[in-house]
Amino acid sequence: MNKKISNSFSNDQLLKFYEKMFLIRKFEEKAAQLYGAGKIGGFCHLYIGQEAVVIGILSSINSEDTVITAYRDHGHILARGVDPKSVMSELTGRKDGISKGKGGSMHMFSKANRFYGGHGIVGAQVPLGVGIGFAHKYRNEKKISRVYLGDGAMSNGQVFEAFNLASLWELPVLFIIENNKYGMGTSIGRSAAGNELFERATVFGIKGEKVDGMNFFTVSDAAIRARDYINNNSKPYIIEMDTYRFRGHSMSDPGLYRSKDEVNKMKEIDPVLMMKETLLKEYKLHEDSIKDIEIDIKKQIKDVEKFSLDSPLPEIKELFTEVYL
């Protein structure tokens, strides 16, 4: 199923990537539970099903590189290494949240971890991410700005303005379309005319490709190809990830726009389970080493849950702080 890949990660590295994927999965399942229990409010967009994308990309990232995404951002900020406790505490709206409880699920940032949000307006993060790439080039930094967007954003006008600018000014930007087939309840076939989504960027002279986004290894391969292309050519690149979200658009989505059969079929290629299978069968990793990781993560998530519920609400004075610097 999963071909051996050209780039060779050590077993330890692969286990680390698996650990991150498993962390995101368990974190999101806990978030769903806490939402159900009324501990998390408002909108909560889960990343379950798409983990291979963010971790496959992570395998090509330098710690100095920058990342920006839209509102389905829990996986992205965890992948960047931000403490799950501060992420969960943001979801529960507490003082110890990464945004001090003032941002919420969709608005989390960490300069130290080169994560620039966390943006709630579909498409808006794309020009912003191109601007971050502009800053890299302006300062002669050897960094790449990785800009995630969904299939829904691919019909948003500013995204094309951003493609044009990124290509025109030869900015070090990797666009990553997470095509999970539905913009909220509207399937891609009902919202996007023409052929593949990534081809909409190629008309601006941006090279790109479509890859299997359910498989860590295919994502990682493409991510490394893209990184090398950008570094060698000083030009942007685009990857369309064929992926799927197993849960609703947000927690209150009954999912009537797609069939159970479709969802179940996609669950057969669950990216977390597939990665585990590959590590066991093809890389011959010991089952115990994976089990140990899983037990550790489950334990960690319990601590995260407790922390995020024990953390106090933000102080009242926070209402008026940080409007201006």
Added chain:
Amino acid sequence: MKILLPALSPTMETGNLVKWLVKEGDDVLSGDILAEIETDKATMELESPDDGKIEKILVKEGSENIIVNTEIALLSVEGEEIEEKIEKPIESSPPVILNGADTNTKENNISMGSLLKEQSNSLETKNWSEKEITMREALNQAIEEEMILDKDVFLLGEEVAEYDGAYKVTQGLLDKFGSKRVLDTPISEHGFTGLAIGAAMSGLKPICEFMTFNFSMQAIDQIVNSAAKSLYMSGGEINVPIVFRGPNGAAARVGAQHSQCFISWFSHIPGLLVVAPSNARDAKGLLKSSIRNPNPVVFLEHELLYKEKSNVPEENDFLIPIGKANLIKEGSDVTIIGFSMSVQRILNALPSIEKLGIKPDIIDLRSIKPLDEDLIYKSVKKTNRVVIVEDGWGNTSFGSHLSYLIQSNCFDYLDSEIIKVSGKDVPMPYAENLEKLALPNTDEITSAVKKVSYTN
């Protein structure tokens, strides 16, 4: 593990358990569908939170109006006792009344941070070497000086480089700083504004020119949602040091889509600073302060003022603090408040006002946000009468808000209603006579002053 009836929407309080899809003893995987729950909005599927075995079903299918968080089943998870629910109620905060329930007055504690602090030892007192130049030249000087002082400052916009600026404000800057720091953009306001904000988030200090602010509407989402709110919603992590600048308001005979004042729009938004100078000297000092400011600043110029001259210091440390109004004429009888072009209109009306024997305080606000409330209230408490002049539409306008602030802070001092002379609530007409009528004019200002002074 206890399975509780989840809240499946932000507003759900109770639900109906339509159907169980598993029975006691079934093995389930995380994400498997356990039951169908009917919410206030739709029928939703309840998914298993973890891998395990259904130990017990506690609520029968068909049950209605089950309160959210009721235990409905027990799930035994491998390697885990049936755990205790983490039961820590969210401590609800007592209702807080924020300083008289009104968050719009000066006492509302919004920290303007370094905003006024750094600039408060104002420099107006120094002996400057001055030269009479136009506002256009003053703005150009401000940009040039700041670009020399700080390599993180760059300029982008339509026609700012090779064309020398649509209104020649940026003339010569490309030659001085090169195409890396002075960039012509495509006609993509939404895109290049977002790009500029992204660059500011990563620490650069862009000057983002709109050929006119009419075109900033294409980018208003980025200005409001990305630039203004990021500091707050990131808990102070991400600031956006950017200046949005360009001509604002009605120029002359350019019709409805190119003649509009956006002061009320931008000053409505928490997180934005709004500045609107009326003369060359203020334009230079305020633009330099704006470029140095760590917040997003909307810097509103006026095409008709670009050619106006005043004495402007040539030194590169000349700054005018944001948030300080200017009492440009001191009187005793009435306070007339304006900003940007409306200051000019007030000065045009001054001879006819003085002819009536009325001596006005004339305040040029310079900054709309933050507002120099101290100076305004001090003047109002002296004159007891107020006329506000604004070019923009009067409906839900900045002038309306200013009038509210004055009545709530100087209520006992007012001897008359406050009169607001605003632009008429119509799209700007093209015909010369109609355009003139659409904007505040000398007669309207004079009669407003007469009315608040009870003079015939």
